[in-house]
Amino acid sequence: MLLVAVFAPLAGAFLLPLLGSVSRRLRDVSALAMVLVSLGCSLALVSGALRGDIVSFSIIGPLGLSLILTADALAVFMAIVSSLVGAVIMLFSFDYISHYENQNEYYVMAVVFLGAMMGLVFSTNLIYLFVFWEITGIASWRLIGFYRGKADVLKADKAFLITALGALVMLVGILAVYGLTGTFDLTAMKGTALPLGISALLLIGLLSKSATLPFQTWLPDAGVAPAPVTALLHAAVLVKIGVYVFARLFLATFAFVEALRTIVASLAGASALVSAGAALVETDFKRIVAYSTVSQIGFIFLGLAMGNPLGAAGALLYILMHGLAKAGLFLSAGIVEQNAGTKDITKLGGLIRTMPWTAAAFLLCSFSVMGIPPFGGFFGKYMVLSAAVSANEIVLATVFFVGALLTILYLFRLFTKVFLGEPKGTPAAEKSRLMVACVVLLAALSLIGGLAVGWPSELARVAISQMLGVTG
Amino acid sequence: MSHLLLLVPFLAVVVLNLLPKRARGAALWVSFGVLGLEAAAAFVERFSSIDSSAFTWLESVFGFRLAADHLSGLAMLCAGIVGMVALLVARRTLKDAGEKFFFANLVLVALVGINGIAMVRDLFSLYVFVEVTAIATFILITASRSGAASRGEQVFEGAWKYIILSVVASVLMLTSIGFFLLSAGDITFDAVKTALGAPGSLTWVAMALFLCGLFVKGGLVPFHGWLADAYTAAPAPVSVFMAGIVTKASGIFALLRIVSSTMGSALPGREILLVVGALTIVVGAFLALGQSNMKRMLAYSSVSQMGYIVLALGGDLNLGILAAGLHFFNHAISKSQLFANAAAIEEQLGTLNMDEMGGIGARMPVTAGTTAVATLSIAGLPPLAGFWSKLLIVLALWNAKEYGFAAVAILASLVTLAYFLSLQRRVFFGKTHPKWAHVKEAAPGLLVPVVALALITIALGVGFPFALRVLLGGGA
Numbered sequence: 001m002l003l004v005a006v007f008a009p010l011a012g013a014f015l016l017p018l019l020g021s022v023s024r025r026l027r028d029v030s031a032l033a034m035v036l037v038s039l040g041c042s043l044a045l046v047s048g049a050l051r052g053d054i055v056s057f058s059i060i061g062p063l064g065l066s067l068i069l070t071a072d073a074l075a076v077f078m079a080i081v082s083s084l085v086g087a088v089i090m091l092f093s094f095d096y097i098s099h100y101e102n103q104n105e106y107y108v109m110a111v112v113f114l115g116a117m118m119g120l121v122f123s124t125n126l127i128y129l130f131v132f133w134e135i136t137g138i139a140s141w142r143l144i145g146f147y148r149g150k151a152d153v154l155k156a157d158k159a160f161l162i163t164a165l166g167a168l169v170m171l172v173g174i175l176a177v178y179g180l181t182g183t184f185d186l187t188a189m190k191g192t193a194l195p196l197g198i199s200a201l202l203l204i205g206l207l208s209k210s211a212t213l214p215f216q217t218w219l220p221d222a223g224v225a226p227a228p229v230t231a232l233l234h235a236a237v238l239v240k241i242g243v244y245v246f247a248r249l250f251l252a253t254f255a256f257v258e259a260l261r262t263i264v265a266s267l268a269g270a271s272a273l274v275s276a277g278a279a280l281v282e283t284d285f286k287r288i289v290a291y292s293t294v295s296q297i298g299f300i301f302l303g304l305a306m307g308n309p310l311g312a313a314g315a316l317l318y319i320l321m322h323g324l325a326k327a328g329l330f331l332s333a334g335i336v337e338q339n340a341g342t343k344d345i346t347k348l349g350g351l352i353r354t355m356p357w358t359a360a361a362f363l364l365c366s367f368s369v370m371g372i373p374p375f376g377g378f379f380g381k382y383m384v385l386s387a388a389v390s391a392n393e394i395v396l397a398t399v400f401f402v403g404a405l406l407t408i409l410y411l412f413r414l415f416t417k418v419f420l421g422e423p424k425g426t427p428a429a430e431k432s433r434l435m436v437a438c439v440v441l442l443a444a445l446s447l448i449g450g451l452a453v454g455w456p457s458e459l460a461r462v463a464i465s466q467m468l469g470v471t472g
Numbered sequence: 473m474s475h476l477l478l479l480v481p482f483l484a485v486v487v488l489n490l491l492p493k494r495a496r497g498a499a500l501w502v503s504f505g506v507l508g509l510e511a512a513a514a515f516v517e518r519f520s521s522i523d524s525s526a527f528t529w530l531e532s533v534f535g536f537r538l539a540a541d542h543l544s545g546l547a548m549l550c551a552g553i554v555g556m557v558a559l560l561v562a563r564r565t566l567k568d569a570g571e572k573f574f575f576a577n578l579v580l581v582a583l584v585g586i587n588g589i590a591m592v593r594d595l596f597s598l599y600v601f602v603e604v605t606a607i608a609t610f611i612l613i614t615a616s617r618s619g620a621a622s623r624g625e626q627v628f629e630g631a632w633k634y635i636i637l638s639v640v641a642s643v644l645m646l647t648s649i650g651f652f653l654l655s656a657g658d659i660t661f662d663a664v665k666t667a668l669g670a671p672g673s674l675t676w677v678a679m680a681l682f683l684c685g686l687f688v689k690g691g692l693v694p695f696h697g698w699l700a701d702a703y704t705a706a707p708a709p710v711s712v713f714m715a716g717i718v719t720k721a722s723g724i725f726a727l728l729r730i731v732s733s734t735m736g737s738a739l740p741g742r743e744i745l746l747v748v749g750a751l752t753i754v755v756g757a758f759l760a761l762g763q764s765n766m767k768r769m770l771a772y773s774s775v776s777q778m779g780y781i782v783l784a785l786g787g788d789l790n791l792g793i794l795a796a797g798l799h800f801f802n803h804a805i806s807k808s809q810l811f812a813n814a815a816a817i818e819e820q821l822g823t824l825n826m827d828e829m830g831g832i833g834a835r836m837p838v839t840a841g842t843t844a845v846a847t848l849s850i851a852g853l854p855p856l857a858g859f860w861s862k863l864l865i866v867l868a869l870w871n872a873k874e875y876g877f878a879a880v881a882i883l884a885s886l887v888t889l890a891y892f893l894s895l896q897r898r899v900f901f902g903k904t905h906p907k908w909a910h911v912k913e914a915a916p917g918l919l920v921p922v923v924a925l926a927l928i929t930i931a932l933g934v935g936f937p938f939a940l941r942v943l944l945g946g947g948a
Contacts, residue, residue, distance in 0.1 A: 131854035157893045
């Protein structure tokens with residue numbers, strides 16, 4: 001089951017160009033099917049995960065290079081988030097990408113990306129975690145440079161280099177861990193107390209992938225990519241890798257170090273405020289949403305760094321809710337950009353008349369990101385904040401409260417500029433029903449996620465107790 | 473049977489030259505067949521460890537012996553594969569029938585040298601075979617007339633630098649051999665090993681001189697000056713052959729052999745290797761970053777990657793040699809593929825200046841795709857073969873407690889990635905330059921070898937843990 005979840009998309013992706021030469025429709029549908037297979041496998045693992053079972057699969061290799069895939073509650077949770085959001089984004093791509101060249105490459109890379117994500121989520125061997133980590137890097141390099149303009153390609157290179165720098169520093173860290181414990185297997189090193197230096201090496205890798213201060217600059221720049229790609233990278237999947245691995249390493253595996261907590265929390269706080277400020281002044285639709293991602297990732301890091309179960313559970317929930325809502329925002333941005341021909345918000349306005357569904361979906365997703373009840377985002381944010389308060393981190397709690405206020409501010413500003421007011425230029429209509437249906441679906445999921453918050457939070461609770469159960 | 477590996481290519485050259493002129497068209501294929509046998513021979517593990525039966529008269533003069541082990545097999549496999557690729561490239565890019573004949577012959581002569589390097593057991597024979605290879609290569613660089621008009625000065629400069637530095641290296645090695653004869657009385661690897669075990673200043677000077685000679689041959693920093701000129705000046709198939717195997721065999725493989733058979737874990741030697749290796753990696757990588765000629769960039773990238781192999785030898789001995797051997801193979805595959813890609817691009821576009829290119833990927837998808845595989849592999853990105861050999865190199869250093877050098881090795885991959893991304897961006901990625909709107913993909917004859925090599929890289933990368941188990945089991 002685990003193998004299928006990982007390798008169906010990873011290996012299947014390379015068949016897509018062949019299928020594409022038979023029929024484009026067939027290629028698109030099978031790309032979606034591969035992602036759905038992953039989603040199906042992950043969902044099938046849920047009932048076991050809820051009971052606290054840990055499914056594991058391994059191929060033993062020499063020198064500690066064994067491929068070990070493990071499905072505990074945390075992994076299953078994350079796998080569902082990425083494949084669910086990924087599947088909706090693939091569906092959205094059917095119409096969006098059909099306007100451009102290099103479609104084969106797009107589908108191959110997007111599916112490889114999601115497959116690698118599955119591999120990363122389930123890996124408990126550090127070396128394979130790194131392998132899958134870098135595959136996502138290669139795939140996102142090609143995806144960001146999709147339009148092939150000079151600036152696009154430069155920014156793709158920038159993103160690749162920054163994340164590769166982080167990854168290499170992390171590889172040094174991984175080797176240091178190996179030197180310390182003599183193994184690459186995460187379950188075997190459970191409870192080890194890591195020296196701060198090694199933690200810092202690993203952390204640089206995580207922060208660069210998650211586009212957290214001081215490595216945040218590549219993420220807004222990567223907004224040159226097509227909308228489904230930005231949604232895939234920014235919202236749903238890529239940036240969550242850093243957060244997920246943080247949880248996997250520092251919460252689930254190593255003993256928690258107090259100093260590290262302070263560092264991460266301060267960086268996360270600074271990141272949240274700086275990027276929220278940037279989002280307030282930007283005029284590019286996608287850059288605003290991208291900065292918002294940087295800011296929200298700070299929130300998730302804060303929750304995890306609190307080190308108490310409430311904060312961690314809130315962070316996990318927020319990974320899901322933010323993934324759904326932010327994908328919705330990016331895809332709405334894509335609809336607007338494709339139909340209105342610009343993403344400069346000073347040249348947009350009054351689109352609510354011609355794009356009512358998109359506007360509504362955008363607003364609902366915004367509510368979730370802002371943390372307005374009863375949307376999903378509210379529960380995540382609330383739990384993180386109350387964890388901060390109960391841990392007596394008043395300064396941090398204040399910082400994040402301000403961050404949350406700023407979020408409300410810049411998202412309303414965005415909505416007002418784009419959808420309200422007088423129409424500027426030619427009124428653009430929603431052309432593709434499929435694309436609109438996708439954002440509406442995401443908005444609906446954000447709402448349902450809030451109303452039926454019990455189910456995901458149950459899984460998150462099991463994950464937390466598995467993670468913190470041993471380390472305390 | 474190891475003497476056959478020297479005799480068969482040699483006899484093939486003789487036979488080819490006895491053929492009547494009109495039958496000479498077959499030379500490329502004869503040569504191709506010999507190289508195929510060579511690659512196959514690498515998999516025949518059971519050649520006797522010491523085989524000198526055919527050369528007893530030589531043994532009485534200076535202890536000439538041949539022995540084939542796993543390392544020899546590795547060199548032969550690389551030589552076979554790279555040689556075949558070079559011949560296929562020659563078939564498409566050399567226009568003149570005489571030149572093709574010439575090329576096929578010289579490749580066989582160089583092959584005699586490479587096989588010798590792979591199997592000898594003493595310093596003097598090693599030196600002799602290194603020279604055989606070098607002279608064949610020198611002629612290869614200068615002799616081709618393809619496009620000579622545009623390259624006239626450049627060819628002269630490249631070949632000149634190569635031969636002059638080769639002579640310097642020869643002098644260093646010969647002096648070293650003299651010193652060894654003075655201090656140890658013998659120059660077989662075993663005798664040298666014993667001599668190094670009992671430290672005396674003369675043996676160490678001798679060792680250092682020999683190493684310097686090999687550093688020159690392998691184009692390591694600070695002796696890297698000749699390499700980029702020679703690779704750029706050489707015609708396409710020659711640069712494939714040189715970059716793929718010649719420089720590696722005569723410099724790096726000889727070094728690998730010396731380290732594994734004579735040095736053991738002797739400390740001072742290790743320090744030299746570490747420093748030279750790290751310096752080479754960094755300098756080579758930054759030089760590559762500044763190039764706009766595609767072949768020059770690839771050449772400096774080769775310099776940098778050779779540094780990794782040398783660095784590995786400075787690490788934990790057993791793991792280091794395994795890692796160095798793997799990197800040797802991976803790099804031979806990927807770099808000869810990249811030079812073949814460059815040949816295809818030169819063939820289709822008539823230029824190698826990357827600043828004039830742009831968006832070629834849309835016009836030449838196979839070339840673009842295979843190049844991406846090779847460059848990412850050399851930059852050490854998983855899941856390609858290059859990642860694993862680099863990982864093992866770093867592990868070897870880590871096990872030897874050389875943390876600083878391990879960090880250099882890892883972080884230098886970022887520079888590698890940077891220059892290869894710049895290559896990708898300037899040549900393939902991006903919008904198609906209007907000037908190249910009608911460029912076509914290279915002929916199938918050039919695509920077959922690069923696709924095959926790219927597939928090797930991917931297969932070895934994905935199946936690496938299994939390959940490693942076989943290698944460890946075989947005790948490479």
